[in-house]
Amino acid sequence: MRPARLTVIAAASVAAALTAVTGCSQKSDAGGDDVIKVAASDSACDVSKTEFPSGKVQIDVENKGSKVTEVYVLFPDARIVTERENIGPGTKASITAEIKAGDYEIVCKPGMKGDGIAKKVKATGKGAAEEKRSPEADAAVAAYRAYVIAQAEETLPKAQAFADAVKAGDIEAAKKLYAPSRIGWERTEPVAESFGDIDPKVDVREDGLEAGQDPAKDWTGWHRLEKALWADNKIGDDEKKLADTLMADLADWQKKVGTAEITPSSMANGAKELLDEVATGKVTGEEERYSRTDLVDFKANIEGAQKAYELLKPIATKNDPELVKQLDTQFAAMTVLLDKYRTDKASYEFTAYDKVGELERKELSDAVSALGEPLSKLAAAVTK
Amino acid sequence: MTESQSQSEPTASEPQHPHQEAGASPADAAPQAAPSRRSVLGWGGAGLALGAATAGGAVAAFGGGSDMVSAAAAGAAVPFHGEHQAGIASAVQDRLHFAAFDVKTKSREELVKLLKEWTEAARRMTAGLPVGEGGFGGLPEAPPDDTGEALGLKASRLTLTIGFGPGLFAKDRFGLEGKRPEALVDLELFPGDNLDPARSGGDLCVQACADDPQVAVHAIRQLARIGFGRTAVRWSQLGFGKTSSTTPEEQTPRNMMGFKDGTRNISGTDKAALEKHVWVGAGDGSDWLTGGSYLVARRIRMNIETWDRTPLGEQEDIFGRDKGEGAPVGKSKERDEPFLKAMKPEAHVRLAHPDTNNGATILRRGYSFTDGTDGLGRLDAGLFFLAFQRDVRKGFIPIQRQLAKADVLNEYIQHVGSAIFAVPPGVRDKDDWWGRTLFA
Numbered sequence: 001m002r003p004a005r006l007t008v009i010a011a012a013s014v015a016a017a018l019t020a021v022t023g024c025s026q027k028s029d030a031g032g033d034d035v036i037k038v039a040a041s042d043s044a045c046d047v048s049k050t051e052f053p054s055g056k057v058q059i060d061v062e063n064k065g066s067k068v069t070e071v072y073v074l075f076p077d078a079r080i081v082t083e084r085e086n087i088g089p090g091t092k093a094s095i096t097a098e099i100k101a102g103d104y105e106i107v108c109k110p111g112m113k114g115d116g117i118a119k120k121v122k123a124t125g126k127g128a129a130e131e132k133r134s135p136e137a138d139a140a141v142a143a144y145r146a147y148v149i150a151q152a153e154e155t156l157p158k159a160q161a162f163a164d165a166v167k168a169g170d171i172e173a174a175k176k177l178y179a180p181s182r183i184g185w186e187r188t189e190p191v192a193e194s195f196g197d198i199d200p201k202v203d204v205r206e207d208g209l210e211a212g213q214d215p216a217k218d219w220t221g222w223h224r225l226e227k228a229l230w231a232d233n234k235i236g237d238d239e240k241k242l243a244d245t246l247m248a249d250l251a252d253w254q255k256k257v258g259t260a261e262i263t264p265s266s267m268a269n270g271a272k273e274l275l276d277e278v279a280t281g282k283v284t285g286e287e288e289r290y291s292r293t294d295l296v297d298f299k300a301n302i303e304g305a306q307k308a309y310e311l312l313k314p315i316a317t318k319n320d321p322e323l324v325k326q327l328d329t330q331f332a333a334m335t336v337l338l339d340k341y342r343t344d345k346a347s348y349e350f351t352a353y354d355k356v357g358e359l360e361r362k363e364l365s366d367a368v369s370a371l372g373e374p375l376s377k378l379a380a381a382v383t384k
Numbered sequence: 385m386t387e388s389q390s391q392s393e394p395t396a397s398e399p400q401h402p403h404q405e406a407g408a409s410p411a412d413a414a415p416q417a418a419p420s421r422r423s424v425l426g427w428g429g430a431g432l433a434l435g436a437a438t439a440g441g442a443v444a445a446f447g448g449g450s451d452m453v454s455a456a457a458a459g460a461a462v463p464f465h466g467e468h469q470a471g472i473a474s475a476v477q478d479r480l481h482f483a484a485f486d487v488k489t490k491s492r493e494e495l496v497k498l499l500k501e502w503t504e505a506a507r508r509m510t511a512g513l514p515v516g517e518g519g520f521g522g523l524p525e526a527p528p529d530d531t532g533e534a535l536g537l538k539a540s541r542l543t544l545t546i547g548f549g550p551g552l553f554a555k556d557r558f559g560l561e562g563k564r565p566e567a568l569v570d571l572e573l574f575p576g577d578n579l580d581p582a583r584s585g586g587d588l589c590v591q592a593c594a595d596d597p598q599v600a601v602h603a604i605r606q607l608a609r610i611g612f613g614r615t616a617v618r619w620s621q622l623g624f625g626k627t628s629s630t631t632p633e634e635q636t637p638r639n640m641m642g643f644k645d646g647t648r649n650i651s652g653t654d655k656a657a658l659e660k661h662v663w664v665g666a667g668d669g670s671d672w673l674t675g676g677s678y679l680v681a682r683r684i685r686m687n688i689e690t691w692d693r694t695p696l697g698e699q700e701d702i703f704g705r706d707k708g709e710g711a712p713v714g715k716s717k718e719r720d721e722p723f724l725k726a727m728k729p730e731a732h733v734r735l736a737h738p739d740t741n742n743g744a745t746i747l748r749r750g751y752s753f754t755d756g757t758d759g760l761g762r763l764d765a766g767l768f769f770l771a772f773q774r775d776v777r778k779g780f781i782p783i784q785r786q787l788a789k790a791d792v793l794n795e796y797i798q799h800v801g802s803a804i805f806a807v808p809p810g811v812r813d814k815d816d817w818w819g820r821t822l823f824a
Contacts (some may be wrong), residue, residue, distance in 0.1 A: 146700035263526045330613055356583075362616075366488060380526030 013139040029106035033056060036121075038106060040087070041065035045108030045117035054101040054125035060094050063087045067111040073097060074118075077133075078142035080258040081111045082232035085112060101125045131315045136140045137264045137382070140311040144267050145258065148308055152254040155184030159250050163243035166225055169235050178229065179293040180348060182222060185253075186297045187304030190270035191260050192253055201249045205286070220245050223290075229379060268312055271305035275372035278302065285353050295341050295350035298364075303336065305375065306331050312382050320381035323374055337367050410744040411554035429783050430612070459538025460594075466810040467661060469677050470544030472747065472772050475631045475651040476594040480623030480751040481600040482681065482768065483608065484549070484586025484803055485615040492558040496823050498614045502546070502590075502607055503817040514538030515606045529579040531609070534602035542594040544603055546818045547679045547805025556602045563822060567678060567775045568806045574788035578800065583683055586618045589752030591679075592769065595748075597624070617803070621683060623751025625769045630747065636710060636718065640686055640752045640765050644710035647718055661745045661779070662772050672821040675809030677772045680746075680780040683753070683801030686766040691796045701793050704731030726821050733791040746771040746779040766797065776804060 001023045035058045037048035042065035061084065063072050070085035073095075081104065082097035101123050107117030133141075133232060162181040165174035185192060185203065200208070202221040209219055220242055227237045281287040282298040308315075317324050341351040356364070417514075439536040462470045466723065489495055505515045516529025553564035590607055594600040601622070608617050627639045628646030631653075636644040650657045659665070663714070664673045691699070704713050712722030727734040738745050749772065755805050758815035771777030788794070808819055 029454050049562065269525070362582075366486075366616035369616065370488060375610060375611035380523045383523065383525045 002118070005282075014381040035060050038062070038071060038108065038109065039064055039071045039214065040071060040108040042067055042110045043117075045106065045119055046072075046104055046120060047119045049383075050121045050123055052121070053097055054123040056096060057099045057123070057290075058096045059093060060092065061087055061108075063089055063093045065089055065110055067108045067109055070107075070112050072107045072109070072116070074107060076103055076138045076142065077262065078258075079260075083258070088322050096331070099123045100216065117296060128238060136314055139317065140264055141262050141267065143311050144308055145260070145262055148191050148257050148260070148262075148309075149189045149254075151184035151220065151304075152250075152257050152382075155181065156247075156254055158184070158249060160247060162225075163247050166229075166235055166243040167192065167240045169240075171229055171233065171235060174225070174235070175229050178226060178291055179220070179288075179296040182297060183252075183300045183325070185246070186277075186300035187307070188257070189301070190273045191257055191262070192268075193273075194260050195253070195256050198253045198256070202246060202253070205289075211360075222246065223362065225376040226288065226290045230292075235302075241343070244380055264312055264382040265379040266374075267308040268382050271308040271378065272372060272375045274301040274305040275368055275375055277367045279365070280371060283361060283368055285361075288353065292352040292354045293350070295338070295356070296348050299338055299348065299350065302334055302371075305371075309378065312341070316378060316381040318376070319384045323377055326374045327371070327378070330367075330374060334367050338362065356362075387435075387649050395769050400599065424743070428796070459512070459540055461511050462541050462543050464507050464811060465813055465816070466546075467812075468810045469545045469676070469807060470510070470810070471543035471591055472591055472652075472749070473630060473658055473662065473676055474543060474627045474808070475541070475652060476629055476749055477541050477543070477595045477600075478626055479594050479598070479600045479625065480626075481592045481604045481620065482623065482770070483590050483592075483604045483620035484618045484681075485588040485590070485608075485611060486618045487552065487587040487615050490557075492616055492823070495558060496819070498545075498611060499819045499823070500817045501610050505606055505610055506603075506818070507811075508545040509534075509606065510517040510539060510542045510544055511538075512542075515610075528674065529604065531605055532820050533605075534599050536672040537596055540594040540599040542599050544607075545591040545593075545679075545807065547589040547591070547807045548819070548822065549585060549587045549589065549803065549805050551585070558823075560822065562600060562653060562672065563672060565664075565668075565673055565678075565806055567664075567777055568778060568804065569723055569781075570682050571680070571781070571804050572778075574784055574799065576788055576794055576801055577802070577815060578798050579733040579802050583619045583621075585803050586805075589679070589681070589803065589805050597622070621681075621753060621768050621801075622755075623753050625752045627750045627752055627767055630749065639767055640688065640754070641691055641699070642707060643699075643705065644718060645709055645750075646748060646765075650653070650745065657745075658747075661774055662747045664774055666711035668774065668804075673761040673806055673808060674821075677774065677807045678776045678779070679749055679805045680769075680771045680773075680776060680800050681801070681803045681805075682769040684769050685765045685798050686765070686801045687796045688763045688765050694796070702732060702796075704728065704733035726791070730790050730792040734786070736783055737793050741782050741786055744779055744782045746773040746783065772807065820822050 004151075032098055035048075036052055038059055039046040039048075039350075040061055040063045044057045047243050051158050057072070059071070062375050063069050068089065069087050070161065071087065072083045072091075073081040074083060081099060082095055084095045087093045104121050104123060105118045105205045106121055107116040141336070158177070159181040162174060162177035187344075189199075192203075203223065204219065204221055205223045206215050206219060206227065209215060213219070215224075224242055225239055228235055230335055278298050278301045282294045282301065287297055289296040309331070317350060318330070325348075332347070338350075341356070342349055399601045405426065420541055462474055466468065487495060489498070508515055514530035514532070516537060517533030519528045519530040519535050522528055550564065550568055550570055553568070555561045591603060592600040592603040594603070604620065608615075626637050628635060630649060631650060632649075632651050634646050639645040650661060652658075662677050662680070664670070664676050666674045668674070677735055694702075696707060698715075704722070704724075705711060705718075706713075706737045709716070710718035711720055712727070713731075714723050714726040715721070722733060722737065724734045724739060734740060750767050750769040752764060752765070753768045758764045771780055808822060811818060812819075
């Protein structure tokens with residue numbers, strides 16, 4: 001599922017807590033006037049009504065087009081209220097959800113790709129959101145969610161290529177594909193970490209296992225494969241299986257990211273957390289201790305933080321222009337500094353971290369502190 | 385009391401020396417509370433006993449008594465404003481956190497802004513107040529302005545003293561090349577030095593001293609935090625158990641080798657000695673520094689284990705004083721005037737003595753340090769030597785040349801870190817700031 005939703009959503013009160021009901025399909029005759037009918041085709045997404053009472057809502061979808069499609073109901077900040085994918089041409093599906101009063105979009109995505117076709121709808125009734133967020137805050141959150149979703153979407157094929165190389169026992173190919181397969185994840189890690197169960201499966205290091213866990217049995221994810229490739233220099237049957245496990249876990253991640261609870265302050269603090277990741281894991285060289293590709297993660301963390309920051313900038317500029325100035329300066333300085341470690345600014349081939357001297361590491365660490373400290377003030381600047 | 389003056393010795397122990405006299409007023413810049421006086425915290429019973437046994441006169445007189453409820457115990461605040469910075473002639477506290485910073489910003493304006501922010505934070509912290517809006521009660525989404533670990537603690541005689549390193553005056557940096565004082569030399573490499581660049585140098589330094597280590601550490605942490613992006617901590621050092629006193633009425637502290645250190649240090653109340661040896665004078669060449677001083681910091685590692693295997697007689701010969709009383713060779717009391725010729729020619733005290741160095745005299749304010757153990761299981765301990773003087777070329781340098789060349793103590797010590805700073809005059813009032821005379 002990839003609900004990429006790029007359109008900037010117009011204003012709107014945000015609905016409150018989300019109560020998406022899992023999109024179980026039901027018989028489509030459930031009916032009556034309460035049902036919203038969606039006629040999806042390759043070029044249209046017609047809804048039978050754009051206003052409906054809040055509460056339990058049923059949406060009947062008919063795919064009249066020639067491509068497989070998917071349908072979403074989205075909050076103004078692009079969070080998914082409910083969704084249904086893989087609706088084949090000529091078939092019908094039904095979705096139900098508990099929808100509170102407020103503004104939404106129904107989106108059809110023919111071919112299950114791209115932004116899709118959106119229709120604005122409104123759930124009427126009382127209980128409209130108490131907490132109003134500004135339109136620009138909604139826009140920032142929506143755009144960030146789209147970014148996170150796109151990162152997951154782009155990561156899956158790269159991870160698949162890596163997994164395929166592992167399964168083929170091709171150590172050299174797998175080594176080359178390892179770091180690139182992690183970039184999307186590293187850019188958006190705080191969102192992934194908000195689903196507590198995924199991160200320990202895909203990104204844990206051996207020393208992150210809990211007491212009683214056996215690395216041979218319980219250690220999964222990228223770093224286990226990293227160790228096999230670089231330290232052990234061999235791929236066994238277990239690792240081949242783990243490549244599939246990694247893909248399954250990443251698919252789970254991709255499925256969930258659209259539903260993550262995101263607010264301007266969680267974006268800001270997420271950006272800061274990415275810097276924290278750099279400060280505690282990358283600068284020290286702990287993260288990629290076998291592959292020495294720490295700087296790739298480093299760069300990805302910074303890019304993810306910068307994306308969140310750029311989206312929040314319009315709000316922060318109003319509240320704390322001095323902070324914005326400082327952050328612009330420090331992000332720029334960080335970019336210049338990191339570029340010293342790659343010859344081609346379009347590539348993600350960075351100097352191996354064991355080739356980075358102590359003084360250079362100190363310089364990187366100083367830059368992280370210089371950026372991380374003002375970044376820790378961004379949340380306050382966007383929630384004022 | 386009364387002695388005064390002092391000296392130097394860079395390394396471990398004490399100096400001796402001339403005498404002079406002391407006055408009685410707290411010589412700190414700012415008048416005001418009387419922070420001087422014994423802090424004795426930390427030197428519990430054993431210490432006091434030693435003190436009493438020791439010296440006669442003044443020392444014994446202060447050995448215990450009810451007026452020992454010292455400024456430290458009362459958590460007093462040392463005045464931040466004054467002609468000179470506190471933390472030099474003011475009474476030495478028991479704990480140290482010293483930090484050297486690299487300046488990362490290229491903008492003079494940014495640097496000035498930082499110094500103003502630091503001054504304001506220092507003003508608050510030395511008064512026992514948290515930085516900015518405090519450590520709690522603000523926005524839940526934002527980290528508090530103050531990190532909070534000193535909340536509820538008293539000022540604990542916290543002093544914060546800033547210094548400017550040679551790098552600040554480099555060409556094409558902040559436009560200060562014309563203001564580099566001649567006496568702010570680049571220290572030569574002395575024989576036996578094994579300097580670690582990661583523990584040496586720095587564009588700025590801040591010396592935080594307090595009677596409570598948490599207060600000192602908190603202060604440096606806040607300044608480092610305020611500085612991120614404009615400065616980066618280059619290195620820092622924690623210290624305990626001051627090894628030199630500026631308050632001769634107190635018992636002389638002992639260094640990690642077990643010897644009394646600082647018997648003849650310059651007294652913080654000896655205005656004449658301070659004017660002569662510590663404060664930069666109006667005619668000294670750099671007007672902006674008048675009322676300031678120069679600081680040399682050296683991390684001196686001691687080979688503790690081999691020292692501890694050294695026979696007592698040899699230890700005493702090495703220093704030129706006895707271990708129990710601290711009396712110079714041939715004398716019976718700690719404060720007796722040393723007779724240098726009675727000491728071995730290479731005894732530490734003899735070589736460090738002003739008489740051996742054409743009168744070179746410095747004010748020492750060093751601390752012991754113990755940074756756990758090294759990878760070989762040896763105590764990573766020694767003396768973090770801090771010396772203030774009016775002119776390094778007439779203070780630390782000649783003394784250290786002498787010591788580095790011949791001191792028998794060198795078998796047991798090694799200088800592993802080194803830095804030099806010009807220490808500006810005091811912040812005069814609430815509108816003044818650290819470095820105003822240099823940048824304005």
